[in-house]
Amino acid sequence: MLIREAEIEGQAPFDVRLHEGRVHQIARSLAPEAGERVLPARGGALLPGLHDHHIHLMALAARRTSLPCGPPEVRNSAALARQLARAQPDPLNGWIRGVGYHDSVAGPLDRWKLDAWVPKRPLRIQHRSGALWILNSAGLAALGIHTADCELPPGAQRDARGLPDGRLLRCDDWLRAQQTDPRPPDLRPVGQQLAGFGVTGVTDATPHNGAEELSLLSRASHEGLLPQRLCVMGRSDLPCPSAPRVERGALKLWISEYELPDLQDLLREIEGAHDADRPVAIHCVTRSELVLAASALETAGGHPRDRIEHAAITPPDLMEQLARIPVTVVTQPNFLWERGDRYAREVDPADLPWLYRCRGFEEAGVSLAGGTDAPFGNPDPWRAMQAAVERCSESGLCLGGEERLRPEEALALFTRPLADPGAAPRRVQPGAPADLCLLDRSWARARDTLEAGCVAATFCDGKLVWSTR
Numbered sequence: 001m002l003i004r005e006a007e008i009e010g011q012a013p014f015d016v017r018l019h020e021g022r023v024h025q026i027a028r029s030l031a032p033e034a035g036e037r038v039l040p041a042r043g044g045a046l047l048p049g050l051h052d053h054h055i056h057l058m059a060l061a062a063r064r065t066s067l068p069c070g071p072p073e074v075r076n077s078a079a080l081a082r083q084l085a086r087a088q089p090d091p092l093n094g095w096i097r098g099v100g101y102h103d104s105v106a107g108p109l110d111r112w113k114l115d116a117w118v119p120k121r122p123l124r125i126q127h128r129s130g131a132l133w134i135l136n137s138a139g140l141a142a143l144g145i146h147t148a149d150c151e152l153p154p155g156a157q158r159d160a161r162g163l164p165d166g167r168l169l170r171c172d173d174w175l176r177a178q179q180t181d182p183r184p185p186d187l188r189p190v191g192q193q194l195a196g197f198g199v200t201g202v203t204d205a206t207p208h209n210g211a212e213e214l215s216l217l218s219r220a221s222h223e224g225l226l227p228q229r230l231c232v233m234g235r236s237d238l239p240c241p242s243a244p245r246v247e248r249g250a251l252k253l254w255i256s257e258y259e260l261p262d263l264q265d266l267l268r269e270i271e272g273a274h275d276a277d278r279p280v281a282i283h284c285v286t287r288s289e290l291v292l293a294a295s296a297l298e299t300a301g302g303h304p305r306d307r308i309e310h311a312a313i314t315p316p317d318l319m320e321q322l323a324r325i326p327v328t329v330v331t332q333p334n335f336l337w338e339r340g341d342r343y344a345r346e347v348d349p350a351d352l353p354w355l356y357r358c359r360g361f362e363e364a365g366v367s368l369a370g371g372t373d374a375p376f377g378n379p380d381p382w383r384a385m386q387a388a389v390e391r392c393s394e395s396g397l398c399l400g401g402e403e404r405l406r407p408e409e410a411l412a413l414f415t416r417p418l419a420d421p422g423a424a425p426r427r428v429q430p431g432a433p434a435d436l437c438l439l440d441r442s443w444a445r446a447r448d449t450l451e452a453g454c455v456a457a458t459f460c461d462g463k464l465v466w467s468t469r
């Protein structure tokens with residue numbers, strides 16, 4: 001493959017030859033070889049392919065066949081009722097699966113509220129946080145947990161009368177064991193959607209990933225359904241993959257301020273991972289979660305590739321502490337755009353200046369990388385870059401203007417190495433893996449808008465996997 005007349009790091013034109021999955025040659029002019037495919041870049045910028053450092057592939061695939069039950073598609077209870085009335089149950093098991101619910105739609109949900117909308121078919125709706133499922137009575141009955149004398153899985157709640165109220169908090173492992181999803185979701189549309197954004201690598205940050213998920217993802221990679229390079233985080237027993245473009249990532253530790261783990265237990269988990277030369281990635285969205293995670297990492301002594309996921313609230317004292325630890329923060333600026341208006345209403349005003357910071361990490365010397373957290377965030381990394389530059393909510397509210405990044409810095413959040421997101425951004429140079437994103441215009445023009453619409457072609461492992469030409 002020969003890419004002709006591309007712009008690289010602001011210089012143009014360059015011809016770029018890809019061979020056996022690598023950038024083979026870069027020169028002012030290269031003659032096509034016999035039978036070589038030629039792609040004219042017409043002065044468009046050739047960038048390292050984007051890496052989404054925090055995503056959930058299976059959930060993103062499942063979302064495509066689920067019913068949206070929250071903003072922006074559904075904003076009030078009448079709209080939710082209409083949406084549920086139209087819902088097509090899964091032909092294999094008769095369930096209706098809703099996602100993305102937020103309490104702003106119709107308040108906290110329970111089985112009784114859902115029964116009024118869907119009395120007969122089994123229904124389950126996932127809260128936007130990803131931590132909570134709400135089931136109607138038919139759904140509870142299908143799983144055998146509908147009466148007061150039923151034994152419930154830990155995390156399933158009861159109402160004042162002792163009846164299961166349909167709210168299942170962090171019961172995903174249990175739900176999976178009940179086989180509520182009759183088949184693995186189709187990953188091909190996800191691979192194609194991400195390729196259209198110029199994404200050539202992703203880190204799957206799902207905490208419960210184990211051997212089964214790894215084998216599904218490895219097969220999708222092997223069969224080309226997911227052309228992207230994959231880094232798979234997960235449980236402590238997650239095996240090392242054997243597929244060539246798949247690697248094992250950090251041990252994912254999900255902590256919640258509603259039931260913070262004991263510091264000693266957390267330390268044991270961190271040290272166990274480090275002893276196996278495996279980094280940890282700790283989920284922290286609140287101040288108290290970050291306090292615990294930072295203390296644990298500081299006490300355990302860091303692994304150079306340890307990560308904090310989200311660090312949604314990072315006040316100055318915690319920023320100082322993070323700067324002392326070798327840790328990379330993986331942030332989601334897209335939430336400023338997607339959820340900023342709600343944050344402005346609901347987040348403690350004292351915490352608002354420290355919300356999804358960017359510049360503050362750079363200034364403190366804390367490595368920062370980006371991920372979209374799709375499907376909980378929009379999977380378009382360009383929207384996330386734009387949000388890191390503008391720091392505006394959907395309605396135009398500015399959140400933490402001092403935290404703005406320049407477009408080049410925003411791009412760098414998504415071009416760092418997959419397994420080491422704290423390292424320097426990758427570059428388009430001879431010998432580098434041919435995971436590339438070609439824009440339809442120069443970077444000087446693309447940086448003004450940072451839109452996915454600028455992506456003209458995407459190469460994974462030297463193969464053209466997506467193109468507008």
Ligand SMILES: [Zn+2]
Nearest residue numbers: 054056205373
């Ligand atoms: Zn996540």
